[in-house]
Amino acid sequence: MRVLIVSWPWRTHFQPMVPLGWALQAAGHEVRVSSSPDLIESLTSSGLMTVPVGRPDVVKTMREQFTEEQIELVRTLEQLGSRDDFFFDFALNTEEALTWDRLRLRTRYFTEILKGVNDTMVEELVDYCRWWKPDLVVWEWMSHAGAIAARATGAASARIRSEIDVDLWSRRAFLKLREQQPPEEREDALADWLGRWAEKFGKSYSEEMVTGHFAIEHMLGSMRLESDVPHIPLRYVSYHGPAVVPQWARHTPKKRRVLATFGVSQNRGREYQAVSVRQLQQILDSVADLDIELVVTAPEKVRRNLKRVPSNTLLTEFVPLHAVIPTCSAVIHHGGIPAFLDSIANGVPQLMVGRVVGDIDLRAPLLEKAQGGLYISRPHLTGERVRECLVRLLEEPAFREGADRLRREQATQPTPSELVPELEKLAARYRSR
Structure with a gap:
């Protein structure tokens, strides 16, 4: 099968996925890795075939060119507490942290961050997938360009996460609270953004564009959160790029x-x-x-x-x-x-x-x-x-x-090579092409 691995342009987000790419390639599958040109050195040094998409310096540009709307949003967030409180407290799953106002504004702000990087990658990535026709797209949890490409081309979609998946937890809390709001106030910035991309490619929005058809997780089972998304454990295998033992x-x-x-x-x-x-x-x-x-x-x-x-x-x-x-x-x-x-x-x-x-x-x-x-x-x-x-x-x-x-x-968690047969089955089950 053909497998595309998509990463946020930050090497510590990409490197945990490399051993899985090696295992798939060693099993005879075709593997490609993709991100913005900012990550080109890390992508190519992994030894996996690389497909850079989008423009360079995207993370730097995103930081330097906040829109007035984004600046105003930050001011609003500051009224709800410090940066630490707003971005970390939701992991505690308390009523004070998981309020509608906090989750709504956090979703809006985090979506702006995701858009700033992913939007530059999407069209080129979809064009490549339409030509190359991957069976499975494995996308690092912030790299929704991979989820959009999978939706647009009918590939199975796998979201991969190494930390405890508190973002999916907060997403579930957000959706639950959203249903309790009046219809005219049921804002969902993340779904709106992903839905616009899906419509551009002739598809409709699906929550699987947020969660993947299934999740691959490095976190220990005793520390992971319960989820209604199918979960595939994967043993973490260390890779930090080219290095010399001192x-x-x-x-x-x-x-x-x-x-x-x-x-x-x-x-x-x-x-x-x-x-x-x-x-x-x-x-x-x-x-x-x-x-x-x-x-x-x-x-x-x-x-x-x-x-x-x-x-x-x-x-x-x-x-x-x-x-x-x-x-x-x-x-x-x-x-x-x-x-x-x-x-x-x-x-x-x-x-x-x-x-x-x-x-x-x-x-x-x-x-x-x-x-x-x-x-x-x-x-x-x-x-x-x-x-x-x-x-x-x-x-x-x-x-x-x-x-x-x-x-x-x-x-006890399966190694990357032991996971390959399961990924073959899941790709066959979820791909729609």
């Missing part, structure tokens, strides 16, 4: 190794940062006397602003997580999926900090309940608190035991 990581460390990594967040604006330079300095100072080897990944602009680097600390730009985490006794990170699931895969206790990923308010308590690690929220993130939690992870056997239970659970 010399210091090619042997067993002499001391207990702790990795502190905060992903791309430190390369983005302040709103994406889990840990500021000041907080990172506090963390380094607070653990300076511990008998550990602390490896900290941080971009050069962060490293040069640190005033002190303790003797037990190694600063580096990047490390391939799956080469280093197996040698670690603990991992400190911002909740990003690669560090989270790589730590689980190796049975390593983890400390999550900050609040920059959408499911953190749900995932962090589940991690602590499973005794696989600890969490420090943004208001309580201090060097002393990090030290306290890290010492617990290193000294209390319950955390190593909890992390190993999560490792065993993850090992």
